[in-house]
Amino acid sequence: MSQAAVPRGRARPAAAIAFTVLALVIAVGAYVLAGLGKRGNVPATIALYGSIFAIGFAAAAFTIRRYAPSADPALFPTAAVLTGLGFAMIFRLSGGLAAEQATWVAIGLAAFCVTLFVVRDHRQLDAYTYTIGLLGIVLLLLPVVPGIGRTINGARLWVKIGPIGFQPSEIGKVLIVVFLASYLTQKRELLRVATGGVGPLRLPPAKHLMPVLLAWGASLAVLFIQRDLGASLLYFGIFVVMLWVATGRAAYLVIGGLLFAIGAWVGYQVFDHVQLRVDVWLNALDPAKVFDVGYGQLAQAQFGMGTGGLVGEGLGRGSPGLIPFASTDFIFAAIGEELGMLGTAGILLLYLLLVGKGLRAALASPDAFGRLLATGLSTAVALQTFVIVGGVTRVIPLTGVTLPFVSYGGSSLVSNFVLLALLVRVSSGPAPVRPKGGG
Amino acid sequence: MERQVRQLALALGVLFVILIGQVTYIQVVSADRLADNPANAKRQLIAEYEVNRGQILAADRRTVLALSKRSPGELRFERRYPQGELNGYVTGYYSFVYGRSRLEESFNGYLAGDAPQLLPQTLADMVLGRPKRGGSIITSIVPELQEAAAQALGDLPGGVAAIDPRTGNVLTLVANPSYDPNPLSSHDPAEIRRTWEELNADPDKPLRSRASDELYPPGSTFKIIDAAAALANGYGPASTWPNPHVLDLPDTNETLSNFGGVTCSGGSRITLADALRQSCNVVFGEIGLELGAEALAEQAWAFGFAPTSTTGDVPFDVPFQEGVFPDPSYFEDRRPAVALSAIGQDNVAANPLQMALVAGAIGNGGVMMRPRLVTEVRAPDGQVVETFEPEIFSRPMTEVNAALLTAMMIEVVEGGTGTAARISGVSVAGKTGTAQHGEGADPHAWFVSFAPADDPQIAVAVIVLDGGSLGSEATGGALAAPIARAVMEAALNR
Numbered sequence: 001m002s003q004a005a006v007p008r009g010r011a012r013p014a015a016a017i018a019f020t021v022l023a024l025v026i027a028v029g030a031y032v033l034a035g036l037g038k039r040g041n042v043p044a045t046i047a048l049y050g051s052i053f054a055i056g057f058a059a060a061a062f063t064i065r066r067y068a069p070s071a072d073p074a075l076f077p078t079a080a081v082l083t084g085l086g087f088a089m090i091f092r093l094s095g096g097l098a099a100e101q102a103t104w105v106a107i108g109l110a111a112f113c114v115t116l117f118v119v120r121d122h123r124q125l126d127a128y129t130y131t132i133g134l135l136g137i138v139l140l141l142l143p144v145v146p147g148i149g150r151t152i153n154g155a156r157l158w159v160k161i162g163p164i165g166f167q168p169s170e171i172g173k174v175l176i177v178v179f180l181a182s183y184l185t186q187k188r189e190l191l192r193v194a195t196g197g198v199g200p201l202r203l204p205p206a207k208h209l210m211p212v213l214l215a216w217g218a219s220l221a222v223l224f225i226q227r228d229l230g231a232s233l234l235y236f237g238i239f240v241v242m243l244w245v246a247t248g249r250a251a252y253l254v255i256g257g258l259l260f261a262i263g264a265w266v267g268y269q270v271f272d273h274v275q276l277r278v279d280v281w282l283n284a285l286d287p288a289k290v291f292d293v294g295y296g297q298l299a300q301a302q303f304g305m306g307t308g309g310l311v312g313e314g315l316g317r318g319s320p321g322l323i324p325f326a327s328t329d330f331i332f333a334a335i336g337e338e339l340g341m342l343g344t345a346g347i348l349l350l351y352l353l354l355v356g357k358g359l360r361a362a363l364a365s366p367d368a369f370g371r372l373l374a375t376g377l378s379t380a381v382a383l384q385t386f387v388i389v390g391g392v393t394r395v396i397p398l399t400g401v402t403l404p405f406v407s408y409g410g411s412s413l414v415s416n417f418v419l420l421a422l423l424v425r426v427s428s429g430p431a432p433v434r435p436k437g438g439g
Numbered sequence: 440m441e442r443q444v445r446q447l448a449l450a451l452g453v454l455f456v457i458l459i460g461q462v463t464y465i466q467v468v469s470a471d472r473l474a475d476n477p478a479n480a481k482r483q484l485i486a487e488y489e490v491n492r493g494q495i496l497a498a499d500r501r502t503v504l505a506l507s508k509r510s511p512g513e514l515r516f517e518r519r520y521p522q523g524e525l526n527g528y529v530t531g532y533y534s535f536v537y538g539r540s541r542l543e544e545s546f547n548g549y550l551a552g553d554a555p556q557l558l559p560q561t562l563a564d565m566v567l568g569r570p571k572r573g574g575s576i577i578t579s580i581v582p583e584l585q586e587a588a589a590q591a592l593g594d595l596p597g598g599v600a601a602i603d604p605r606t607g608n609v610l611t612l613v614a615n616p617s618y619d620p621n622p623l624s625s626h627d628p629a630e631i632r633r634t635w636e637e638l639n640a641d642p643d644k645p646l647r648s649r650a651s652d653e654l655y656p657p658g659s660t661f662k663i664i665d666a667a668a669a670l671a672n673g674y675g676p677a678s679t680w681p682n683p684h685v686l687d688l689p690d691t692n693e694t695l696s697n698f699g700g701v702t703c704s705g706g707s708r709i710t711l712a713d714a715l716r717q718s719c720n721v722v723f724g725e726i727g728l729e730l731g732a733e734a735l736a737e738q739a740w741a742f743g744f745a746p747t748s749t750t751g752d753v754p755f756d757v758p759f760q761e762g763v764f765p766d767p768s769y770f771e772d773r774r775p776a777v778a779l780s781a782i783g784q785d786n787v788a789a790n791p792l793q794m795a796l797v798a799g800a801i802g803n804g805g806v807m808m809r810p811r812l813v814t815e816v817r818a819p820d821g822q823v824v825e826t827f828e829p830e831i832f833s834r835p836m837t838e839v840n841a842a843l844l845t846a847m848m849i850e851v852v853e854g855g856t857g858t859a860a861r862i863s864g865v866s867v868a869g870k871t872g873t874a875q876h877g878e879g880a881d882p883h884a885w886f887v888s889f890a891p892a893d894d895p896q897i898a899v900a901v902i903v904l905d906g907g908s909l910g911s912e913a914t915g916g917a918l919a920a921p922i923a924r925a926v927m928e929a930a931l932n933r
Binding site: 314352 | 440443444445448452454455457458459465471474476568
């Protein structure tokens, strides 16, 4: 492996502090504006929520400074801005949801700090390949277990133990990426070898193709058993991309694409709800269908974004309450209504920045595991964003996944902050042995 | 591995470019199309109520007939009508369940700020982030006259219409029973629906104006149209007509008699002027038969009547049901109907606004002005953006004949059936009517008039339905003339 062409970042504490302060100003500012726009006064909860953000962001910045001083200074602030904008929108939709989300922001930021504190060097994770992989699979399949699994909105994604409900697949997703990074780093030489071929495609031996087929089967299982189209697509996409990056074999992309096409076709033939999703995607605004529930929901999202226009109605000034699931699946449309096309494009650019910084961390990482890990994590964020935003904007059929950092939801927020911590870790390299880096 | 990561970055970048392209398409390119989608009704409603809708003002430019008030609910502005029932037939209502009516509907473009004349202001508001404001419309309604008419009418069922004969300005338009547009324009769907159902269940149909929507037999007030037709056909006011006790109707054994079965005074022959003064049915039956259906129809139509009860023949700023005089072909095998039509019975029909237009045309030298309610539109900053000039609708009479008919109508008030409309120091021209409608029903009492007769500033028509307070004893002179007089006094003393 050649020396990384992209230099590892050096510590830039001034930039990190400036960006974090800016993120705090945007986050709290958006929330205050939402309150002003909706009710005409500064929210009464300003002291509470303001301090959660201020203390949380400061703690995260301090932890980065101490345990990951060379991290990319833009990574955390970018995610923090997204979290803040999402919170402002949730607050504007429902004070009750905002209280829960604020709690989850605090827990998510704590998880971020703990992850950075515990994982001093990302290579630690490389030692537990199969433990992590197994744990990931267990979490993924947990909702299927009778008694604790719950089906919400047609997908069996939830686990309820006692009073606590959560979506284990969210954290499972992070663990699976860690597992794949570790596994593929170890096996990539084997998977690179091409023995046979069909035309210009050079294929590895059949036994090395097994992992691809296994992942494909697992994705289909997620689709068939949990009826979770979005997650199924996401996992398989992440896997194929990581396999391709690990081996450098474009053949895997082609095979993956074919398998995906077959899976999609079979899914379409077998499942009514998949057929419906496709029809809703194509005909959401058809006058003959637009009054039906499924079509109407997607149509309302379009109406919300259309109402927002170029500059939006202003935070707190629109009617995103008309958009179904406005705090979760459709939060992007709700933001589009109040912040306009400038707001939605801005949010997409923030994701692009986050993903770009993640991939840059991958390029800068000296070890293959770190590279693959950062690549996988960045891809997960990018694909998940594409799946939900593309679904909401009718680029692709809608499948319900959360918008990372923005959507309401504890499991999603906490696991995305863990994911972010791992990206920050790869970007920074191992934590300094002595806390106040002595050189 | 490094090459793949760079390619991946490029590919993911492309995905995000696609998304940015798509949000641009949705939010900028197709925003208008999405706004018009039929399933987008709720947002269309919210957008409509985002507008600070313009006011509807009276002729004095101060009295507010309709205005928009900030509302604490999801819909930003609520429509209010400070005078309640009084101006319901002018403003109409503004309901998100049942739509708009009258001026709220016909001038919606101005009131909602969508009219191109208001564009500069609308754009300025948009740039400054202010709520969109609509233009205000100035009506010709005179608040004092509205109140005088409503007060004079009291609880009697009926309607009053008054116009300025010189301009066609409608000064008064009231009817009983009326309705209050406020509950229909509230933001409470339950209240709106309840009110709507009550109004529609009411046999008196309060949502329809008795002054301008409904039709009634005009009775003897139609004789001024007969007289106009007679003058046009060469019969002067002094032309004499047989004055029998009753008129034998052709092709039947039926006869036509005068009101109360009396014989008109004046001997065996009576002048046209005297017959009008005494409102002799027998003589006007003769005149109708002599002139023929063609001549009567032509004259009535020139005054704005139409052959059928379709609306729109006389353009007006709110829906208006013109009078009806059937096509001559209707009379071909119904000769008695010609005589009956001449005394405003059979299938002839009118309402106060129609009859005020007739009276106004006579007073205005034979020139009938198009009726109008709105004279001016102002931008939210007060600047006049549109002025509507008076328009001539028709010339139903020559100036000479109009003057002759005016003189005959003065006699009606001076010494005929309409003395109750006399105003000291002012010459009033008028005509009474007592219209039968159906067996056993008490008659409708009519009065149409204008004053001052030599230079009229106001023409008024009044109908009191079903005998009003006098039952079967009701006459136009007794019941309707005092109401018309009250309105004219208010107009002339103002």
